[in-house]
Amino acid sequence: MAIVPPRPKGPPLNALRAFEAAARLGGFTKAADELCVTPGAITQHIKTLETWAGAPLFNRQPQGVQLSPLGHKIAAEFSAAFDRLGQAVQALRTEAAPQLVQIAALPSIAQLWLSPRLPAIRKALPEVTLSVTAMETPPNMLRDPFDLTIFFSDEPSGGSLFSLGTDVIFPVCAPEVAEGLQHVKDLANYPMIGDASWANDWQIWLRAEHPKLSVSVKGPTYSLYSLAVDEAVNGAGVLMGHETLVRSHLKAGRLVAPFSGKVSLERSLLLALAHRPKPGSTISRLCDMLVEAA
Template sequence: MADFRRLPNLAALRAFEAAARHGNFSRAAEEIHVTHGAISHQVRALEEELGVALFARHGKRIAITPEGERFAAALRRALTEIADATAALQAGGRQKRLTVTALPSFAARWLSPRLGRFIEQYPDLEVMLQSSGQLTDFMRESVDIGIRFGRGNYPGLAVEKIMDDWYYPVASPRFNRGKLPRTPDKLMQHPLLRCENEPWTPWFQAAGLDLLEPTGGLVFQDSSMLVRAAVEGHGIALARHALAAPEVAAGELVRLFDVAVQCPQSYYLVCLPESLQKPQVRVFREWLLQEIGSQVQPA
């Protein structure tokens, strides 16, 4: 039988795991609600107890050592098992829960309308959908799986690219009293709607236009609001296919021209590596890939 009296201080283990995950003592301190100095002291004490350097220190910067990386991975598995056991004990006879996180725009416009089909297939699962523009701390927030829109660089997580996306202009069929531009060079005669950090310039170039990026007018932080503004006739929007396709199919929006440019970011399925073994995560991943496979891509 294991001698649990020989375990290192649990507070020090938690401090080290957080520091290893963030690669930063200050962010680990914020997570655990202690001072930077407390994290540094606990990690130093743990290194002395183990007789191993867990971090290499370069002034104020730290870098985890190979030994520290292996130890952090083992700790993460153990802490995840404890969290899962706690959740199972608290759940008792209640339904098994799957917690999914995604950007608000993707959650509202793409994922939420489809989740009913998933629940029909797995009625014993309780699905908690969280939407946030902030990166989720999967360990701290007890999230099972997430869908992120980016470039795939998510350290410490299992990452799988699941879908690309494309930009193209859309407008309400009632915009400008139904007189929509017939050629791309007429676009600048109308208000052009856009999202922050999603410029028109790449689409202009793909359409063979030598135009400057639009300035002024409406700029949105949320892609859902962009699509809604286009539906309401406030201008011509540069929209992502995954988010605008339902309105295009319903006739609430018209896709202008046959030019689409691929987004530099893609959609990724992310989770803690240990979470891939959870039955609810496996069935959600399989269902999600089937839904994506049945989606019509832009020409």
């Protein structure tokens, strides 16, 4: 009779993933946000792993946690392992050439740049289903199951990149508001609309175009750039426009640029993929359309 002794059990994969995320991000809360679980779940996963290993991986302190010497020693190996696993998953998806394409984009890009292009994409690629997720920060292309991302960036994170244009800023407003803007000093008479994610845009533009002019930036700040654009179209004030996001409104005449000065920022609108797609594949055709549309 064959003897089948019980084999030692390794630690749960979720516990390994929790440790890697907490070590890489520097805390349990940040790891919980990335893995879409509660901080308590991260704590329990790491306790499970520490019990299995028989040694602490983090030192708990009143102000937070820090990697123990053991945790610090092995953290990089776990990150490399999960990176390789992510690459394998992305390679599998690339080879499978799915008809569902997962896109992650900055909310303003999803609403103002990508959304107007979706009807033409659906018409050209009727077999493809597009899923768009709006998020404030780019996902890790080695970890998250997105096929492509579209974000403003000055620090490309690797993978295959396609530039969709430099981020250029300049004031824009409704035509009726522009009638009262004969000089930059006239901005003092109107609300200067801003976006919370780009809180320094007005100061950047004023320093570059009018360094000797003292203009106090006063006006509402919106957490959604698309809402700020709508308010500018409605005549609520003067918005610091990002050219790639307000171009359609400028072409339609809903917004105008009252001043001639434009400032190019050190970042671009980038389309990123974890792997370069196969020529003629669904992802490749979609990327070609987006680059051409830009």
